[in-house]
Amino acid sequence: MAKTALIVDDSTSMRQMVGMTLRTAGFNVVEGGNGQEALDKLAAQMGSKVDLIITDLNMPVMDGLTFIKSVRGQAPSRFTPILMLTTESTDSRKAEGKAAGATGWIVKPFNPEQLLKVIEKVLPA
């Protein structure tokens, strides 16, 4: 069965890019424009969990860190790999992400090949 990925980014073009990369790699893709929208989408999945979450950090309404924390508090997605997209690769930013419960990070900009390479590493076989 195809795996499902949730993409959270306020930028439509980024969602398009990441989404197309994942669809090409065989994922079902669900999108959210900010953390709150993404949580709603997760809730609308009605129990069927997503296999991968890719989230931006800097977003209106609900930012990425808050989103990651809420996701980690929910039973179905406690161990779902979460990759955070960030433009600042400072140690403090990474530490915040780790504390919130992210699985890993990718620095923007990245290309589809790079994204897939990282996804391969976080998705259990």
Next chain:
Amino acid sequence: MNIDMAIFHQAFFEEASDLIADFERELLELEDTLDKDQDLVDAELLNTIFRCAHSLKGGAATFGFADIAGFTHGLETLLDRVRNHQIPISRELTQVLFESLDQLKALLAAARGEIATVPDSTALAARIEAAANNTATQAAEPVAAVEPEEDWFGIWDAPTAYRLYFKPGRDVLKQGGDPAVLMARLVEAVEIRSIVCDISELPGLDAIVPDECYVAWTAEFVTDWDRDRILDIFEFMADDSEIAIETLSPPASTPAANVAEPKGPATPPAVVAKAEPASVPQQKPARAEPVKARPAATAPGAESHTLRVSTEKVDKLINLVGELVINQAMLNDAAQKFTMDKLPRLLEAVAQMEHASRELQERVMAVRMLPIKHAFGRFPRLVRDTAAAVHKQIELKMSGEDTELDKTVIEAIADPLTHLVRNSIDHGLESPEDRIAAGKPVTGVVTLDALQEGGSIVVNVSDDGRGLNKDKIFKKAVERGLIDADETLTDEQIYELIFQPGFSTADQVTDLSGRGVGMDIVKRTINGLGGTVNVTSFEGIGTMFRIRLPLTMAILEGLSVSVGGEVYVLPLTTIVENIRPKQSDVYIIAGGSEVVEVRGEVLPLVRLYSVFDAIPRETRPEQALLVIVESESRKVAIMVDELITQSQIVIKSIESNYRKVDGIAGATIMGDGRVALILDVPSLIRGSKIRVSETVAA
């Protein structure tokens, strides 16, 4: 994987334009707040501005617009320090930010291929950097010119997948253990992917001993726990239990036992897992490549043909189409098995179909509708810049920004509106000194107001300035030979003169308005959209331009009339009233023109049958009907046989199917299948060849 980044460029451009617009709006608000009290500046406002720059940078870098990304990087650093209160907010700062916005717009235009040369950002980038280093505290380090090359990804504890086999000893229950509780604890601690209970050793019902355990489980699960911690759950199981655990996916980063691949030598402590060193060099060509590809990728001209529609609107459409399909099935059913007693059902189905199709029509139209704020959006900035240039204090008030209008109309109306707003600022509003002298508040107010009125949208552009000077306009018009010095004109007619080609009352042409584009172009553009513009003014109080636009250019609210068996349609917006005149009110004036007097007002009479060479049912005006229509502040009375009905009609172009016909704006198909011609009221009025002023004078 071969994904061409160029396919995302359109989305990025639209997004970037939105971000720049947001940036500008917030910046204007920031400046506004700043004028009142610096302490009132909202942290969220600064965050939003920062986020705009941040998102712009991220997108530009991803999609290969290195110049935009580079420029925004400096801007982002500056804004980050501003939001962290390391840099004081001042007028100088906002000025740099405004100029940066303009630079961004130019860079974006260059990226779209709209302008040929990429504007140079060096000087402005240096000012941004200087501003960013103008820190209030010593804490901030100077902006690094080049972002240090860093690791581009990292993974902490990737959860590991395990398979666990657990077969409790046959006597576990007797010994006080409960395997079910243990399994429940496991399920709680990990994420189960599958769990299979092996009941193959379960004996037949007659052989079961209730306190013996016959089952075993195989569970596959994902967890960030390590193997020992999982096994701890089963620690107190008796020795005759079988427990086996195997790792399914060697995670990229498990520290000790399960390392499947060699780790990079210098793992920094903050990052448990690290990119393999080989992938870092790969990243550089990947960053540079899209930049090279860019000139070929930009396809100018494509953008104006796209329309962003909210999913909500699309969903409603899909719903409606579904309803139509059901309706059609009902109709089919009713028609095929039709007997007279089923007539009410058939009629009901037809009525529902009508309802659904009318709603569908409205919704499809709505797809093309955009809120007018798309046209209003540019004005806060324009007013800010213009006010500074003419040394006036101006407040811009806008209302009704959510009023929706056809996309084409919005695009076409932007320039005329700009002209009117500039005109208000430049000519309408007085200088601060004059305002004080006149006892008015120093700050002049320019108001943009949009509202829907029936089938049309009204946009008012007004100012509380000095108002139009009737004498000056009159003199100028005489000078220009537009009117005779002895003509008697109503105020309305005098104001109307400013829309005449080549008319300008400004004593000298300023840098702002009066440059090439005149009021006549404004009027022509608006008329071209099927709209009207007129002006009212009170000396010393202000001026208001009132623009009336059709909601959409494809549908028209019309009154159908008949003449000699033919049906014609008059746009409802042009109609003033319908009357049947007394015989004595209709007469011929010197020059042979026929006129009708309506409550003291003398109007040219147009016998529609003679315009179209038809044979009318009635040639005596007192037996026929007169429809009084108005366009461009001129009225005429159009004589018709009878009025039929008022309805919404779909305009079909005659020009594109046949050729331009004088007096005809288009055609439409009536409910009974007949074709009706739509009358072009302005051209009929011009065709009447009588100037209203002459008739009044007579």
